[in-house]
């Protein structure tokens with residue numbers, strides 16, 4: 353080991369100075385211009401603090417930019433739903449409803465809910481990745497409305513949910529889905545689904561902040577999502593299920609969402625199920641939104 | 652801006668952060684005055700990042716107080732946030748986005764209108780020599796470029812206080828010098844900078860005052876000069892003509908100066924500390940006597956220098972005594988931090 357003395361210190365600095373012209377490894381990179389930098393820094397005026405809405409929208413724009421740069425992430429919201437729709441229609445259609453077209457009228461709204469609710473888990477993964485990459489620390493030192501980064505994710509995700517719904521709808525229409533509710537009924541169903549998914553995603557922002565790795569976020573997501581989507585009325589009517597399972601289906605908010613969306617698309621306005629779904633959404637935001645923000649501030 | 656302005660940029664007392672049973676920051680008192688670079692020097696695991704994160708409102712202190720420009724970091728976090736910026740130890744820009752997008756995003760979050768955000772972004776990218784890379788994704792940037800974009804992201808609004816956590820760790824000497832230039836330019840415009848580093852040379856080059864921390868405690872504080880003189884009179888650096896004679900020279904110097912002699916990696920060179928204790932002769936006199944002794948034994952000295960102690964020596968001396976103190980009352984856990 354050698355001691356760095358004052359003499360050798362100044363020698364080092366000299367070497368760096370002469371190296372400047374010779375070393376071309378990073379030579380493409382122009383040097384920092386201190387005078388120019390000084391000119392930028394004299395501007396000390398600070399704009400007024402932006403509104404909660406404005407910063408949330410900016411974070412939403414960030415989510416759009418990420419889709420632009422990493423379009424592969426859209427596979428999850430396009431290919432996966434197509435696969436689900438095809439698989440379940442042809443797998444169960446004949447056995448359960450006698451014909452696939454008939455089963456499709458029952459299945460499609462449910463499959464749409466299942467696919468979209470399943471894609472909500474990528475919110476948690478995105479939050480977790482940002483924390484790992486340190487991007488979050490930057491956001492957390494900004495003097496902005498605290499929940500804005502989270503709301504931004506969810507706004508970006510809402511776009512993905514709409515996209516997934518549209519893909520499934522198109523596939524369904526091609527396969528013979530003929531919703532009696534017409535355009536309005538379908539739009540109302542998708543709107544309710546996207547609103548619920550927005551509320552549901554706060555579970556994942558919480559886990560994204562809480563768990564250490566992307567893998568564990570995925571693991572927990574599966575543990576929650578599989579029972580919530582499969583133990584429901586998505587694939588079959590719950591009448592044939594054992595009593596204890598019917599109890600679970602009865603309290604499962606996803607089941608209420610499916611019933612509401614199914615009816616909306618079929619042209620009936622199911623007041624109680626819609627109310628149930630909205631209340632469940634409000635509770636999810638209240639509970640998991642609060643927990644998320646607590647973790648976000650504590651981190 | 653508040654009227655009762657504190658003259659201190661940072662003021663902490665008894666600041667503590669505990670992770671499990673690890674006291675990452677263990678009672679730190681700091682007073683950093685405005686308008687200068689304050690260096691926080693310490694080895695890996697000393698608690699630098701933890702301390703900076705508490706000051707930047709990213710972590711809650713477990714005990715003690717911290718005020719930034721008079722604002723409490725807990726009770727008045729938003730006021731602190733509006734005046735400070737942090738460039739963390741690890742890049743905190745979005746790798747998927749381009750340089751421009753990253754900066755425009757942050758400028759918008761700081762409240763700049765679209766056009767103003769674009770203008771400021773363009774100016775900063777220009778000043779940082781990143782114009783050509785502006786529309787490339789940050790994941791394709793070199794280490795030096797990442798550092799620059801990260802610092803640029805911290806000065807979109809000229810901050811009153813800028814935290815730079817190990818800004819040059821892992822950079823090649825050229826990029827490091829460029830970061831130093833940036834730091835100097837920022838300070839020249841009146842921004843206070845708190846800079847953490849593991850490099851003694853860096854603290855010496857940039858900082859007006861330095862706190863040396865180890866195991867979460869401040870073990871020394873002062874100007875670089877004060878730190879040096881608190882450790883000893885200095886050292887004598889000798890360069891021999893014949894490396895074969897180094898062993899003999901070493902034992903002669905050790906004998907006459909009464910200290911340990913260090914053999915440098917250069918096979919011709921050796922360095923001996925000169926302690927203050929002992930007789931009333933000055934360091935220079937004792938050094939020249941020792942050199943005379945070498946000549947009498949037929950050892951040719953090509954070159955020698957009498958130096959103030961380097962920060963390396965300061966640091967080794969300080970941490971050595973600190974470790975000896977802590978050895979008695981702590982178990983292996985607290986020492987692991989230093990080893991990592």
Ligand SMILES: Nc1ncnc2c1ncn2[C@@H]1O[C@H](COP(=O)(O)OP(=O)(O)O)[C@@H](O)[C@H]1O
Nearest residue numbers: 670675693694695696697698699700701702988
């Ligand atoms: N989030 C954390 N959880 C547990 N231990 C931590 C955490 N952050 C830091 N530490 C520990 O605290 C000590 C100080 O870490 P740090 O502040 O990062 O030091 P430095 O920045 O000086 O290298 C280290 O021993 C580190 O392992």
Ligand SMILES: [Mg+2]
Nearest residue numbers: 699700740817
């Ligand atoms: Mg660190």
